[in-house]
Amino acid sequence: MDLAAILALDVLNGVASLILLCTGLAVIFGMMRIINLAHGEFLMLGAYATVVSTNAGVNIWVAMLVVAPLFVGAVSLVVERCLIRFLYGRLVDTMLATWGLSLFIVGLVTTIYGNTIQGVPTPLGGFSIGAYRSSLYTLFLVAMAVLLLAAVWAVLRYTRLGLIARATMQNPNMAAALGVSPNRVYMATFAVGAAITGLAGGLLAPVSGVVPTMGAAYVAKAFITVVGGGSAILAGTASAAGLFGFINQMAAYLTTPVFGEVTLFVSAIILIRVLPQGISGRFFGRSL
Numbered sequence: 001m002d003l004a005a006i007l008a009l010d011v012l013n014g015v016a017s018l019i020l021l022c023t024g025l026a027v028i029f030g031m032m033r034i035i036n037l038a039h040g041e042f043l044m045l046g047a048y049a050t051v052v053s054t055n056a057g058v059n060i061w062v063a064m065l066v067v068a069p070l071f072v073g074a075v076s077l078v079v080e081r082c083l084i085r086f087l088y089g090r091l092v093d094t095m096l097a098t099w100g101l102s103l104f105i106v107g108l109v110t111t112i113y114g115n116t117i118q119g120v121p122t123p124l125g126g127f128s129i130g131a132y133r134s135s136l137y138t139l140f141l142v143a144m145a146v147l148l149l150a151a152v153w154a155v156l157r158y159t160r161l162g163l164i165a166r167a168t169m170q171n172p173n174m175a176a177a178l179g180v181s182p183n184r185v186y187m188a189t190f191a192v193g194a195a196i197t198g199l200a201g202g203l204l205a206p207v208s209g210v211v212p213t214m215g216a217a218y219v220a221k222a223f224i225t226v227v228g229g230g231s232a233i234l235a236g237t238a239s240a241a242g243l244f245g246f247i248n249q250m251a252a253y254l255t256t257p258v259f260g261e262v263t264l265f266v267s268a269i270i271l272i273r274v275l276p277q278g279i280s281g282r283f284f285g286r287s288l
Contacts, residue, residue, distance in 0.1 A: 010253065013138040015245030016145035017204065021218055022225045022237050023148055024197030029226055030233040031169045032189055034084065035095045038102040039222055040215020042194050046072045046201025047210045048109060054120045061123065064202035072198025073191045080190045088186065102215065109212040117209040137206060144203055148196070153234050156288055165189050221261075224268040230278020234288050239279045244268060 025039050036042075046068040053063040079101065087094045124136040156162035165185055168175040172182040208214065225244055229236025247267045252260030275282050 009134055009138060011246055011249045012142050014249040015242050016138075016142040018221065018225055018241035018245045019145040019149060019238060020141065020200040020203055021197075022222045022229075022241055023152060023234075024193045024195070024200060025222045026226050026229070026233045026237040027152070027193035027196060028190060029223075030231070030237070031165065032088075032186065032193075033091070034088075034190070035091065035098070035223075037095055037098040037219065038079075038105060038215075039197060040217075040219035041102045041105040042072050042076065042197040042215075043201040043204070043218055044109065044210070044212065044215040045075060045105065046198030047205040047208070047214065048113070048118075048201075049198065050202040050205040051118045051120055051210050060120060060206075063120075064205065065199070068202030068205075069195040069199040072201070073195030076191045076194030077187065079194075080187050084190060085183065085186065106212045106215070113212065115211060115213075117211050119208075119210050120206050122206040141203060141207075148199075149234055149238055152196070153288060156233070161188075221264065224265065224272075228268050228271050228275075228278055230275075230280035230282075232278075232280030232288060236278055236280030239283070240271075243271075243279070 021043065024042070025036065028034050028036050028039075049068045049071040050060075050063045053067045054060050058067060083097055083101065084094070087097055122135055122137050124140060156166060164175070164180055165188070168180055168182050168185040169189070175185070176182055221244075225240045226237055228244065229238075229240035244264050244267065248260045248264040250260075251263035271279070
């Protein structure tokens with residue numbers, strides 16, 4: 001019974017990590033149809049912002065929840081104004097440009113901080129279930145994943161800004177005719193998606209080694225989760241994260257973490273082959 005409880009916590013943690021990892025990409029790719037291959041590097045910048053600000057004396061909660069998303073959001077504004085805004089509607093060019101951007105960011109951070117693994121202490125304490133011990137921070141990550149999904153859903157569904165963003169992505173010419181500036185909406189949406197990714201990087205910094213190349217370990221999982229989820233930004237991402245997170249953690253528990261990753265990718269290939277429109281294309285077609 002104790003082992004089952006710990007396993008359930010591991011599965012919840014894996015699902016929560018995937019949701020945190022993918023929500024920002026779901027906003028950028030799901031709404032704007034921009035394949036941002038620098039997504040992993042935005043995550044890495046959020047993690048480094050947390051590490052650097054914590055080492056400078058900033059409270060770790062402020063560093064994770066405030067500094068990381070604000071820093072990455074500010075960086076993304078520069079990226080969008082200097083690079084991305086010239087490439088809307090040019091899918092291949094956007095892929096190449098963001099791939100080059102990812103290499104540039106990795107090289108720059110490596111030059112400044114080197115290749116050594118950095119990190120921050122895991123906040124909160126631990127708790128025991130029988131003979132097994134786990135961290136309360138895993139429960140915090142689960143709560144943050146749920147809160148993030150709820151916040152994004154509420155903004156897109158019930159606020160004027162969310163309505164404008166969704167309408168502009170669907171028909172920018174009509175939005176412009178009604179007095180909305182599509183360029184500003186694109187800029188704000190890209191920045192919000194990147195800031196969410198920076199928040200994820202800050203939250204994952206205490207539980208993962210922070211190195212300049214850490215983004216490469218996450219970007220593939222993020223894309224296959226968002227693509228597997230389908231067109232529904234939140235319902236699709238949450239359902240795909242739940243499915244893939246469960247498969248990954250169970251396979252890792254029964255075998256090894258490496259085989260768990262392989263099982264995740266294989267299951268994603270099968271899912272996309274069976275449901276080419278993604279999970280939401282089959283089950284949540286009218287969901288947000």
